[in-house]
Amino acid sequence: MTTAELHRMTGAYALHALSDEERDAFERHLTDCEPCTQEAAELCATAARLGLAVSVTPRREMREQVLRRITTVRQDSPGSPVPVRSGRARLRARLLSRWTLAACLAAAAALGGTTVWQHQRAEDALGQMRRAEQGTAQISAVLAAPDARNRVAKLAGGATGTVVVSHERDQAVFLAAGMAHPPTGKVYQLWFDDGGSMRSAGLMDPGRSDQAVLLQGAVDGASGMGVTVEPAGGSKQPTTSPLALVNFPA
Known part of the structure; x- marks a missing residue:
């Protein structure tokens, strides 16, 4: 492999x-x-910025729509009138109505519990979504900062790490x-x-290879960063x- 060929590999290297x-x-x-x-x-920093640029901000009204829909129960349309019966037929109809009412009450109680659970799940999901949006916006702001500077480091197993710093x-x-x-x-x-004194700056997602x-914390006073394996x-x-x-880059 010639030196000229190696000079042309920067883009492919940045994209793995x-x-x-x-x-x-x-x-x-x-x-060398x-x-x-x-x-x-x-190019590694640019590729990361482009990846973050595809994030989509949900509509503001989505939260209200989700909460409204999960508490809505579809009802059957009214049927045709029940014909009038007499004697044993009326007794059978009254007993059936009582059993039907009991079943409806039991179903309503179960449905109420399910609705509360669904509501809590929706609130949790919306909270996670808001936190993810805030984190993505902060990351994008650092990467796009006019004074942003970066430095690449080689990690074990052929992995690479790039630190981007904005002192502003x-x-x-x-x-x-x-x-x-x-x-x-x-x-x-x-x-x-x-x-030489290490200060925690947060945890990485253990389930993701690229992230x-x-x-977390101020850059001021720090000369660099490190990565360790912890419990x-x-x-x-x-x-x-x-x-x-x-x-950190100067």
Whole structure:
């Protein structure tokens, strides 16, 4: 593979479109080629921004529509009038009416419980949706900030991590690509490096290999960030050696 061919692989590398052999060769090339390193970092950040740009904000009236529909029970249309009966037929009709009324009351009680459950599920889903929208908006704002700067780091197993920092917003985003799932009962935890003192910056989603995470906390005072494997729920201080330590771009 010639050097000229390696120079043309930055775009495919950013989109994870290289074979394992090509990726290994290109990453060896990056150690000696500053222009390709910079271009690959910028393309990785751009690809992440484009991915976030496809998010759709739901209509404002959707919440009211959902809550209204789940509490609506469709009723059968009225049937034809019941013919008048006499004697044994009237008695049978009264008994049947009582059993029907009891069944309707039981069904109504069950339906009421189901409706409450559905309402709570809808409220929970709407709350999650609002939190996801807020997080996506914050991530997009950092990536699109005029002063945003990024730096790429190599992680274990061929994964890559890109940190994007906006000092004007005092925020940072970590973009992970191709990360292996953590061991069962473990999670990836992010940290701010405050001159050698590690400060928790939040947890990553253990079920996703590619993700964008807004670091929790202020960037001011931090010289970089790190990633460690911690017990589910996270730790107050790192309990394992960092998988990666990345200095923030100037």
